[in-house]
Amino acid sequence: MKHTTTSGIEIRPTYILSKVTNELPGEFPFTRGIQKDMYRGRLWTMRQYAGFSTAEESNKRYHYLLAQGTMGLSVAFDLPTQIGYDSDHDMSEGEVGKVGVAIDSLKDMEILFEGIELKKITTSMTINATASILLAMYIALAKKQGADLKEISGTIQNDILKEYAARGTYIYPPKPSMRLITDIFEYCSKEVPKWNTISISGYHIREAGSTAVQELAFTLANGKAYLNAALEKGLAINVFAKRLSFFFNCHNNFFEEIAKFRAARRMWAKITKSLGATDEKAQMLRFHTQTGGSTLTAQQPLNNVVRVTNQAMAAVLGGTQSLHTNGYDEALSLPTEAAAKIALRTQQIIAFESGVTDTVDPLAGSYFIESLTDEIEAAAQLYIDKIDAMGGSVNAIENGYIQQEIANAAYQYQIEVESAERVIVGVNKFTQEKEGITDVLNIDESIRTIQIDKLIKLRAERNNKAVAQALKNLGDAAKSDQNLMPFILAAVEEYASLGEIADCMRNVFGEY
Structure with a gap:
């Protein structure tokens, strides 16, 4: 039987190293990590993604998570907010507050962060087409709180290219969308210099069905497109590239995921250097990881605790700067408070009890890991070369190449699951009749009425x-x-x- 990774890379029974490297963490090309001491100096940020219903309800969840020891906030917005519709728009019906929090104006943003000082936390916002508006609301609120804008920090996703390729919450055509993104780069470099102006996202590419290699290749190709767009605008790469960050998925194939993260750092360092970056901080790939939502099963949902732990451990061994762990019930609903707490505790147990943070890059020198890192890099580079030959990511998306590659990979994966060639525990093997979880989070339709009333009051006042x-x-x-x-x-x-x-x-x- 032939053994392969999820990207189809053959796994040999034994490995020997073809070359010996003396590369150290914190040094170009950063394969072993972007800091010399990694988690010995500072743990990753435990940033639990949350947002649902109204700003009032989400504010309660943020206070709960902060009390449980989360180190940064991460805001999920509802679909109307993501695609630029107020809650009273006809297109918003049935979607208000469902997959995230409804934000219609600065008034909602004020409620969302009530009792939370923006100067004391970092906030990540998963928002793309309307990123400029939500960032403006956050800046306006920080000003009202009296915060120094030069000191506030956080991240907006702001990655529109992957929306066209994999996720679908775009509004404007690609060129004006890219203009908005470079406007944000330019504005923040002067006014909010500690803000991460984009989180170039492979997460949703993977959720749409890509392989690990495709996730890496398409994400870095999109990153190159943003670098080139900023350079064409006349921005200095040694300034703006320091504020770019990445967002990756972490799936179940433990060693492939670790090798993917190591290859990503090395490849991005080479890409930025080739485009003129000379400052090490502009060459570093800093990334947030979220465990794989599409790997979670509605069948036997408590099994997801094990999946999430496996994925979180791979992200940490791969050198992530920030991590969100999914709730075990997320194949059924938005996470309950109990599921969110277990997800956070998973990170805390890895950080304080597992011992993996005691040394930098614990798997460095593993024959398997080093070889797999090289093979993933080589496979991803083939995709990037092909996209470069098309004129870059924007062209590759406009002609449907990236979308088709993802669709083909998703189709192949589904065939493997349905034939039981790929085992999913509790789904196509070791099944049972009763699943045992009935406590799920439901968002009531009345949320829309509440938001509409707020808008009526806002427009009157x-x-x-x-x-x-x-x-x-x-x-x-x-x-x-x-x-x-x-x-x-x-x-x-x-x-x-x-x-x-x-x-x-x-x-x-x-x-x-």
Whole structure:
């Protein structure tokens, strides 16, 4: 029987090293980690992704997670917020507060972070098409709290290319979308210098069905596209590249995932150097990891605790800077409080009880790991070369190449599951009739009514003349080549709604 990784790389029965490397952690090309001491100096950030229902309900969950020892917040937004619709829009029906929190205006953002000082935490926001608006709301709130904008830190996902390829929450065509992203790069480099302006995401590429090698290749190819777009805008790579971060998935194939992370650092260091980065911090690939949502099963959901632990351990051994562990019940619903706590405790047990943090890159020198790292890099580079020959990621997405490769991999995976060639415990082997979990989180349809009432009140109380002027100014700026962030921030501060601001840009850019 032939043994392979999920990417089809053959696994030999034994390994010998073809070459000996004296590379050290914290040194180019950073295969062994971006810090010399890694977790001996500082643990990864335990950042639990959360957001559902209203800002009030999500605020309660954030306070709960902070009390349980989470080290940073990570905001999930509902679908209307992600695609630029207010809760009262016809397209929002049935979706308000369902897969994340509903944010219609700065007023909701104020409620979301009530009792939480933004200057004391880092916040990650999983938002793409409307990233400029949500970032503006966060900045406006930080200003209201009296925080020094030069010191606030966090991340917006802001990775629109993977939306076209794998996820679908885009609004505008690719070129104006790329303009918004580079506007954010430029604005934040001056005004909010500690903010990570993009989290180039392989997570959703993997969730859509890609292999580990495809996730790595397509993510880094997208990263190259963002580097080139910023360079074309005249931005300095040694400045803006320091604020780029990545977001990877971690699936069940333990050693393949570890090797993937090591290969990613090495490849990105070479890519940035080839494009002119000379500052080591601009060559470093810093990344957040989330355990694999699509690996979780609705059948025997408590088995997911084991899957998540396995994946979290691989992420840590691979050198992640930040980690979210999924709740065991997420194949059934958004995580309950109990599931969220076990997910966080999983990270804490790995950090404080397993011993894996005591030395840097514990698996370095493993014949298998070193060989697999090289093989994954070589396989991913073939994809990147092919995408470069097409003119880069934007072209490869526009002609459907990346989407088709992901679809083919997803189809092959499903065939393997249905034939039981690939065993999924509790699904196609070791099955049982009763699953035993009945306590799931349900989001009531009344959430939309609550949000609509808030919008009615907001529009009655704000200065509508000032809102109209701010939106006009934004529309005019969108027709020029001015940076749009100051205009979006001005509209947000007048309490223009998310939908109004998104529509203002829709009128200029059109929809994709």
